[in-house]
Amino acid sequence: MKHSYLLLFLLFQISLFAQYCTNVGPTSTIDSNVESVVLSGVVGNINYAGCPGVVGLHDLTQSVNVSLNAGGTYSISIKFGTCGGNYAGAGEAWIDFDQNGNFDTYESLGTWVGTPPAPVQNWSFTVPPNSVNGLTRLRVMQREQGTIPLNPCGTYQWGSVTDFGITLTNGLNCTGYPGDDQNDAIIVGALPYTDTRSTEVCYSNQNYVYPSPDIYYYFEPNPLLAEVQVSLCGANFDTFLSVVDMNGNVVAYNDDSEDCAPQSALSFDATALGPLHIIVEGWGAFSGDYTLQISASYVGLNDTEAAAFNAYPNPSQGRLHLTPNTGAYQLLNMNGQLLQQIDTESESIFEMHNLESGVYLLKNLASGQVQKWQKI
Numbered sequence: 001m002k003h004s005y006l007l008l009f010l011l012f013q014i015s016l017f018a019q020y021c022t023n024v025g026p027t028s029t030i031d032s033n034v035e036s037v038v039l040s041g042v043v044g045n046i047n048y049a050g051c052p053g054v055v056g057l058h059d060l061t062q063s064v065n066v067s068l069n070a071g072g073t074y075s076i077s078i079k080f081g082t083c084g085g086n087y088a089g090a091g092e093a094w095i096d097f098d099q100n101g102n103f104d105t106y107e108s109l110g111t112w113v114g115t116p117p118a119p120v121q122n123w124s125f126t127v128p129p130n131s132v133n134g135l136t137r138l139r140v141m142q143r144e145q146g147t148i149p150l151n152p153c154g155t156y157q158w159g160s161v162t163d164f165g166i167t168l169t170n171g172l173n174c175t176g177y178p179g180d181d182q183n184d185a186i187i188v189g190a191l192p193y194t195d196t197r198s199t200e201v202c203y204s205n206q207n208y209v210y211p212s213p214d215i216y217y218y219f220e221p222n223p224l225l226a227e228v229q230v231s232l233c234g235a236n237f238d239t240f241l242s243v244v245d246m247n248g249n250v251v252a253y254n255d256d257s258e259d260c261a262p263q264s265a266l267s268f269d270a271t272a273l274g275p276l277h278i279i280v281e282g283w284g285a286f287s288g289d290y291t292l293q294i295s296a297s298y299v300g301l302n303d304t305e306a307a308a309f310n311a312y313p314n315p316s317q318g319r320l321h322l323t324p325n326t327g328a329y330q331l332l333n334m335n336g337q338l339l340q341q342i343d344t345e346s347e348s349i350f351e352m353h354n355l356e357s358g359v360y361l362l363k364n365l366a367s368g369q370v371q372k373w374q375k376i
């Protein structure tokens, strides 16, 4: 899908911020306010009195925690009211069942519209069976002059917003789903690299370009890499792909590739770049299955000038002749990691029979030239 490029860059700047919107709620402590919240969990209870009011978010996630079972049905009682005068407004509550950091529409427990004094609202709700186990949040909001549905991230003058800790059990166990955030990024192994995964379950939104769930990869370019190609072609959803350095600066991004729109592909010059995050996500709120493919070209390999050295036979069953036989060579894997230093001062024929079959890089240290060499 197409988008505003300017907006995109602005959004990237905030991509490292906290998961939940916490700069929310009223600027005033008087008048409209939730007066009470009651919820009995499998373990623990919420028994909250709202007045006097609090400016901004009243964050009780550390001090009030109730356990609920996925698939279970519960009742929450909320008295939307006031700590002062009586004015019309609206109320709503959500639980972030999928732990994606958003209070999504389907996570609304109920809504209220009225003018205090009003009867206590008793809402029955079922925790979806595919909710994610672990600590999440209940948010209860009242907004004077508000209309439903309320924006769970809204700011306004009168009302209240309170967050409670909810521990979900009996749902999805998301251990074994690495890469949800930058601190748990999946390390990119040897190039060419492929990794097949789904953003559909157990992944949440940390890269705020789009509210879609995202998966982080950690990639460390090496000095031999010239251009790196990254592709999500073949994914079954509308993807968005970005490459960001450790300071959050965008190195490259793509929404719709010319080759496979609306999937994404990009390439970037890796010369002189430090460690990077490659982030896979969906356009908008989309999620799905994908295969990430990363490949690279190598410095010196594509030079049109005649090779400055000869490595033969190529491919070889193990014997390697190197000419000229002056100066040192290096044998590297395709990630540019040094496997062996080769000194040709005294000899020019090497027996590499113990080497695993595969493609390697040979680098002449004097000229900096690199060539591929295959062991079969």
Ligand SMILES: [Ca+2]
Binding pocket: 095, 096, 097, 098, 099, 100, 101, 102, 103, 104, 107
């Ligand atoms: Ca959610």
Ligand SMILES: [Ca+2]
Binding pocket: 179, 180, 181, 203, 204, 205, 206, 207, 213, 214, 215, 216
């Ligand atoms: Ca994520």
Ligand SMILES: [Ca+2]
Binding pocket: 205, 206, 207, 208, 209, 210, 211, 212, 213, 214, 281, 282
């Ligand atoms: Ca995202």
Ligand SMILES: [Ca+2]
Binding pocket: 001, 238, 239, 240, 254, 255, 256, 262, 263, 264, 283
């Ligand atoms: Ca796209």
